Amino acid sequence: MIGTSRNMATCSDSRTAPHTGGPSGGPVGPPPRASGDREPYLLCMTTVDVLAVAAHRDDVELTCGGTMAKLARQGHTTGILDLTQGEMGSRGSAQTRAHEASVAATVLGVTLRENLALPDAGIVNTPETRLALAKVIRRTRPRIVIAPAPRGRHPDHRVASQLVRDACFLAGLTKLDRDHPPHRPLKVLHSVTFREDQVKPTFVVDITDEFETKLKAIRCYASQFDGTTQAGEVYPNGEPLYDIIRHQSAHYGTLIRCKYGEPFFTYETMRVDDLTALDVSTF
Numbered sequence: 088m089i090g091t092s093r094n095m096a097t098c099s100d101s102r103t104a105p106h107t108g109g110p111s112g113g114p115v116g117p118p119p120r121a122s123g124d125r126e127p128y129l130l131c132m133t134t135v136d137v138l139a140v141a142a143h144r145d146d147v148e149l150t151c152g153g154t155m156a157k158l159a160r161q162g163h164t165t166g167i168l169d170l171t172q173g174e175m176g177s178r179g180s181a182q183t184r185a186h187e188a189s190v191a192a193t194v195l196g197v198t199l200r201e202n203l204a205l206p207d208a209g210i211v212n213t214p215e216t217r218l219a220l221a222k223v224i225r226r227t228r229p230r231i232v233i234a235p236a237p238r239g240r241h242p243d244h245r246v247a248s249q250l251v252r253d254a255c256f257l258a259g260l261t262k263l264d265r266d267h268p269p270h271r272p273l274k275v276l277h278s279v280t281f282r283e284d285q286v287k288p289t290f291v292v293d294i295t296d297e298f299e300t301k302l303k304a305i306r307c308y309a310s311q312f313d314g315t316t317q318a319g320e321v322y323p324n325g326e327p328l329y330d331i332i333r334h335q336s337a338h339y340g341t342l343i344r345c346k347y348g349e350p351f352f353t354y355e356t357m358r359v360d361d362l363t364a365l366d367v368s369t370f
């Protein structure tokens with residue numbers, strides 16, 4: 088029986104225990120179940136409002152870390168699911184990156200951080216990987232999922248983008264698995280920081296107040312980034328990596344007339360109810 092079961096063993100379908108050190112509040116309760124529902128679901132108690140899914144540890148910090156910190160500050164519960172452990176990284180080790188990711192999670196205030204342990208530099212979109220990711224989505228029940236950009240330098244980023252979309256859809260299928268009730272996120276947002284493939288971001292999040300927190304989280308990956316001029320989707324221009332990130336964030340900020348921003352793309356058209364409430368000046 089379930090309903091209010093706190094059987095945390097159901098969290099073991101991903102490989103890392105939930106991170107609980109963030110300041111954004113504890114886990115929230117399970118969703119109500121319809122009376123007469125006889126499926127033997129076992130519910131983990133850690134659900135989140137927003138789940139960011141990325142191919143590699145440090146991807147979330149680089150692309151949407153400011154937004155995650157802002158969500159936590161606003162009182163939303165947030166989580167990060169890294170798909171791989173970084174064993175193919177040129178610098179450092181998977182163990183080092185695990186520690187760095189844990190510290191960065193605390194900086195960003197996320198409620199949980201887990202790892203699906205898919206092969207680094209070998210992510211594929213298969214029924215098995217879709218199911219593994221869909222199970223995490225059913226268990227954590229995010230309203231919003233943040234996915235990588237549809238295109239990327241690294242094949243893992245491109246594959247993960249579609250994998251996340253597919254898994255979000257499958258997570259809503261009742262008969263997918265018996266461990267957790269179906270859940271389909273309302274929206275999938277693509278974090279398009281450092282990518283120029285889209286003509287324009289659909290929207291930009293103002294991270295002016297969170298930029299230094301974002302940079303602090305990125306600096307947690309010292310084994311990867313200290314002394315480098317390139318990372319992830321960041322094309323090098325000779326500047327130190329941390330300076331490029333600041334300048335790129337300032338560029339996205341100018342798109343909405345603020346100091347620092349992070350861009351997102353959605354395939355859906357955004358809705359407006361009151362034209363007079365629109366901001367971002369034309370001139």
Ligand SMILES: [Zn+2]
Nearest residue numbers: 142143146319
């Ligand atoms: Zn990456």
